[in-house]
Amino acid sequence: MPWYSVYHPSLISKAVVWFIQSEWKYKNKPILVVLDPVGRVACPNAIHMMWIWGSAAFPFTSYKEETLWKDETWRLELLVDGIDSEILNWIKEGKYIFLYGGDDPDWIRRFVKEARKVAQATKTPLEMVYVGKSNKRDQVQRVSDTIIRENLYTHSWSEQSMIWFFWTRLQSMLFSKIQLKQVDENDIVMQEIKKLLSYDKQGGWIVLARGSQIVVNGHAATGLQTLAEYDLMWKEHAENDGFETAFKEHYGKLHSVANPCCRFEFSHSMGRIPDRLTCPECRRNMHVLTTFQCCHDDNVDEDFFVSSVIPPSTITN
Template identity: 55%
Template sequence: MESRVQGPRMDALYEVVWVPIVDPNIEYTDAMDIQFEDMKKTMPWYLVYHPSNIDRVLKKFIGDRWHFRRKPIVVVLDPQGRELNPNAIHMMWVWGSTAFPFTTAREEALWRMETWRLELLVSDMDPTIFNWARDGKYIFLYGGDDIEWIRKFTSNARAMATVARIPLEMTYVGKSKNTENVKSAIATINVEKLSYCWQDTTLIWFFWTRIESMLFSKIQVEQTNDEDPIMPQIKKLLSYDADGSWALLCKGSEILTTGHGFTMLRTVADFDLWKEHAPTMGFDFSFKEYHDKLHVPAADHFEPN
């Protein structure tokens, strides 16, 4: 979410007020006060001067009215103080200031214009990936923290690209949790030059926060029916992240297929078994057809030769 200081000029049309609410059942300690003061120094928006200024009755009202518990929410009010959106934080994570005026109607309209594409996933957080997409390259986004899987997947994918003579790039996007494991994986990827990856774990956190926000945004505007092509893909990506390793293959902006670590590793490792179909059926179709016919085993992961 952009700050008012650094965001696009559209942010001049709105103001943000931070209401720092502390759980009334928790004792407010000196350590918490130091943390609050540190946060306040970095806050570019307006804010209530201190948590003690917020009355218990107001805390209860905010909890009852807008279902605030622990996670941040952004309630949108018009110039007359009328409520426009009970929680716009998810659409802000996904679209930033483009989502102005942050109404539910705007959220619904943005989703109607969206398609399942690379730009939706990575936003404008990485110009390198955008340049690859613009050049029409094949791109693997992959995640997990199993370094042995990462080694096998990247080496087999690179070998496949060489034989198939396709321009392929790979980007490691980590996991939504287990930050220390992700840091270790990034270090290994860098030392062994396995692929491109985000060096700053804040980018990885932002990537997964946006994916989760897409899910919550869809639920909030009730765009979860069977005809929605995006929601199943969001759920699939979050499921793979929770389960372990995964990869997603794009050609330019187009997402060809997303798969569990087992099926994706086996597809790139088994290229010799399906490459004969690629010249006539095309690499894209052949890869997707072979991959989508594979089944994830109940427990064991594939171990290629």
């Protein structure tokens, strides 16, 4: 694949700069515009599909991107493919797997303790992986160090590059869907991606899977409460339903009461920002607010954010 570059940005004419910024929506983040052999745009930005599918996305056209999404489902491999081979082995063995994240060491201690206690009581083959957060790198590293130091019996991605890649891929999934205008409320994969990104912004999250199948994609506080109420959870659903159904049903009950708000943040440097988004919880259109955020945090752009927030409890017809 041939690559061309200019010796210095000043050599690019103002008309070309204007075209790239206005037509290709380039601001501060790198983009990869794919042109066909006669110079027509085949994909306005192929970076997202490269992060998600790698070389399988070749020749990186919008048509290829649509085709790849048609073959995808909401499954654990979509989240961790190319990052951790150990998780792929657990999937093949049909184990229960908790992916979880956050930056509160106390919550993580309690969550791991309760999960292990329930797994032992129900004789459930359970593996756990700490995946951190999309930002706050220093806090995430401290939590990883705590997990190792206190021997909390949970797998942790100690390499920051693995955590970075996980969140980069997840955010790329969101922007890929937006770019293809696949943002309707009937798109299950899109709704689940929005939930996970929203829970991460709220502080913490959990994903419970049995093998490849994702059972619960949930909020950290509700997930911990579900495990802490193990006796009630198991009594309601008995041994006939098993851990998977018991956890899912009890989590659903607690979640329907808590009903947390959803929140998304789009940096203006991303270029293409959706005109509207639906809340993955209540499926209503979300309000759009402007937020100014300090740039001292890890992985935060030195730019202001557009934040979409709606508390479902305040919605009226």
